[in-house]
Amino acid sequence: MTYATDLKPLGPVDTTVRKAQATLDELWAQTNVETRAYTGNMIALTVKRHLGRVQEALAGLEGRYAGRQIIGVMDGTDDLTVHAALVPQTGGLYVERLTLEASPEQLQGAILPLIRPATVNHVWWGADSRPEGTLLAELTEIADQVIVDSLTLDVPPSRHYALADLGWSRSAGWREALAQLFDSPDAARQLGRVTHLTVRHAGKKDLPARLFAGFIASTLGWTDLSTVDFRLGRCGRENGDLCGVELRGDGVHFSLKAEQGDITLAACHWDDVQRVTEVTVPSMTLAQGLARVMARPERGEVFERAWALAKETL
The missing domain is CATH 3.40.50 (Rossmann fold)
Structure with a gap:
């Protein structure tokens, strides 16, 4: 070079x-x-x-x-x-x-x-x-690093090399946007009330959505994805990309929904509180996904917990 x-x-x-x-x-x-x-x-x-x-x-x-x-x-x-x-x-x-x-x-x-x-x-x-x-x-x-669609190929995380999943990498913006929903202490206190999850994805490829659901479930302390629904979304993004997510429970509802371009509608509702705002969740090309996993390896333990829960659903 x-x-x-x-x-x-x-x-x-x-x-x-x-x-x-x-x-x-x-x-x-x-x-x-x-x-x-x-x-x-x-x-x-x-x-x-x-x-x-x-x-x-x-x-x-x-x-x-x-x-x-x-x-x-x-x-x-x-x-x-x-x-x-x-x-x-x-x-x-x-x-x-x-x-x-x-x-x-x-x-x-x-x-x-x-x-x-x-x-x-x-x-x-x-x-x-x-x-x-x-x-x-x-x-x-x-x-030193293996980049695969780990669920399709059934390649589990290994200590010998860093396992990178492009679907996981390309959902990074969604994980960051979801974390922003609970930045405020009063919103974070509602997490214990969440009992159901719906993840929407573009196209027929739902494996990145399963990894994303595994990430949320492991963060909430769930032991499986039995209360998670995966549904087809129409958001104009590439096959396998995420279109939205909803976290629901008794009296609580949190959601992210892809709109036109890179704009995503973020909404929170519990008791008498309602908040709606727009956040940016840009779509990521294959080259951008590759560059991300090569330059910024993900935290292994977070991915491994998400992978284990997602794998059980296949």
């Missing part, structure tokens, strides 16, 4: 695993850059159908967290192909990108030699299907 201006893409150039570093060196020579800074490795595993989305998300990282990107396309041809490139990023950065297409078995032996040593390793499972074989398991052995 190097800071520069008016950068042009260099590559992709066909190469091999053995010659990949030499090919990258040749590309660097065309930049007339004398020094390079390496911030880490991002190993993204995906399939052809999602390759464009993965490339777009990685481009949005601006090279701040991983100076080398290794994309493994798991439904490639029978013959392993390797493409090397220097990709310009927003902000005047070059990032090394190695794209491999092969079967998971072939990728297993090809990716490890390409990982730059002595840096942080981020492993991202960028596919909807569950992993087959030992490719993901092998990479988690050398990973």
Whole structure:
């Protein structure tokens, strides 16, 4: 990675695993850059159908967290192909990108030699299907952070690496907005009266909503999600994003409801108290979600409690 201006893409150039570093060196020579800074490795595993989305998300990282990107396309041809490139990023950065297409078995032996040593390793499972074989398991052995849809893939939190869930990361704004509802001491005193919860989500993907519900339930001291309803919302946000939440009980009602744009309506009602205000809960792109989990790891114990409660509902 190097800071520069008016950068042009260099590559992709066909190469091999053995010659990949030499090919990258040749590309660097065309930049007339004398020094390079390496911030880490991002190993993204995906399939052809999602390759464009993965490339777009990685481009949005601006090279701040991983100076080398290794994309493994798991439904490639029978013959392993390797493409090397220097990709310009927003902000005047070059990032090394190695794209491999092969079967998971072939990728297993090809990716490890390409990982730059002595840096942080981020492993991202960028596919909807569950992993087959030992490719993901092998990479988690050398990973500092594993980024997955943890409920879909049934990847539990581990002490060996930091587990990051993109659905959890992208709900950060909602968790912060919910906490603001109870900033005042008189509102916080009503939490013990809450007995039911409804979470609304956009599209069919409800796993981020289940994690969000697990977070609320664990905060309230609930032992399960038996009094939680998950409902489809229509708020114009991406599939899986949250649309709103309601906390109810005898004489109490607290809610967040997504309106147009990034505006969310926040309402509190108990006894003779009624409060309505607007807060900002911006939607988060895939690239922004990736950047957040790489730059600001979540508190592990909070996520683990939410994950355990959400997992019981599947």
